[in-house]
Amino acid sequence: MPLDNPVLSSLLPVVLLILVGYLSGRFNVIRQEAVRDLSNLVFLVLIQALLFRTMCAVDVAKLDLRSLSIYFAVAGGLFFVLLVARGGTSRAAVLALSGIFSNTAMIGIPLIGLAYGKEALVLLFTLISLHALVLLTMTTVVLELCSAREQAHSTHTGRHILRTVGLAVRNAILHPVPMPILAGLLFAQTGWVLPEVVDRPLQLLANAFSPVALVLMGVTLAQTAIGQHLRSALVISGIKNLLHPLLMALVGYAAGLRGITLTVLVMAAAMPIGANVFLFAQRYQKAEELVTASVVASTVMALFTVTLVMYLLPLWVA
Numbered sequence: 001m002p003l004d005n006p007v008l009s010s011l012l013p014v015v016l017l018i019l020v021g022y023l024s025g026r027f028n029v030i031r032q033e034a035v036r037d038l039s040n041l042v043f044l045v046l047i048q049a050l051l052f053r054t055m056c057a058v059d060v061a062k063l064d065l066r067s068l069s070i071y072f073a074v075a076g077g078l079f080f081v082l083l084v085a086r087g088g089t090s091r092a093a094v095l096a097l098s099g100i101f102s103n104t105a106m107i108g109i110p111l112i113g114l115a116y117g118k119e120a121l122v123l124l125f126t127l128i129s130l131h132a133l134v135l136l137t138m139t140t141v142v143l144e145l146c147s148a149r150e151q152a153h154s155t156h157t158g159r160h161i162l163r164t165v166g167l168a169v170r171n172a173i174l175h176p177v178p179m180p181i182l183a184g185l186l187f188a189q190t191g192w193v194l195p196e197v198v199d200r201p202l203q204l205l206a207n208a209f210s211p212v213a214l215v216l217m218g219v220t221l222a223q224t225a226i227g228q229h230l231r232s233a234l235v236i237s238g239i240k241n242l243l244h245p246l247l248m249a250l251v252g253y254a255a256g257l258r259g260i261t262l263t264v265l266v267m268a269a270a271m272p273i274g275a276n277v278f279l280f281a282q283r284y285q286k287a288e289e290l291v292t293a294s295v296v297a298s299t300v301m302a303l304f305t306v307t308l309v310m311y312l313l314p315l316w317v318a
Helices: 006-026 032-056 065-085 090-098 108-116 118-155 161-173 178-190 196-222 226-254 259-270 275-284 288-317
Strands: none
Touching (some): 006 108, 006 196, 006 288, 032 118, 032 178, 032 196, 032 275, 065 226, 065 259, 090 118, 090 226, 090 288, 108 118, 108 259, 118 259, 118 275, 196 275, 196 288, 226 259, 226 288, 259 288, 275 288
């Protein structure tokens, strides 16, 4: 596979950043006690800037809502099937997110841009603008509901179902992920433009999100016995890299999508697991080692699975 291949040129930087983090962890350049602080930096600072700035640019009137609704219906349906299959726990919710949340930005943008051009990027940017809003907010609500139920069960305290739902929804809204998304979306509807003095530092923080998150993932990987999680990680990676795009292709085709629209949605579904899943695992302290192993396995596997999807797509979407 030549180095100018769009799949390799998009995935290699991700692998190298994880490797940098892995070596930093192995040689104690970044120590174990610093991991939680780095996780807080990424989850409470960098991702805030990224989500708010992304949503500030959303023009709701220009969104291709029909195509996007099909994409999110497929992702949401797969999420709840995986959630139920794994027992409906908060751990199951994090693992279910692993099966549907794609690395649409750091890998998807360069890959789809190189392979399919500007027209494809327009639709991809539209998808990215709502990707976190829909999937992360949905997962946050489910996680808060599961956590509330598990806490009530562990303390043997009964709580009215409506109160449990109310607290879960409140915690989901007053949460580091949905809040900047909703704030940015509301700001976008005012028609105002962020002043340069505000937008510039937000841009710098947003740009730092992906590399820092991937380095942090590598540090965690250095402290993870990946061998004992390899089989499960490969199963999760197979669901994300192969089952997700296959379902998107089948449902999209049945719904009448064709050409570049179906191509972009299937390719977005074929992207490996995004770093946000790792951050959710860290935040809720659920399946951290397995999710770390799955993100790495999914990214490496994508060298082959994304190539396969790109080869088969012209036979499907024409």
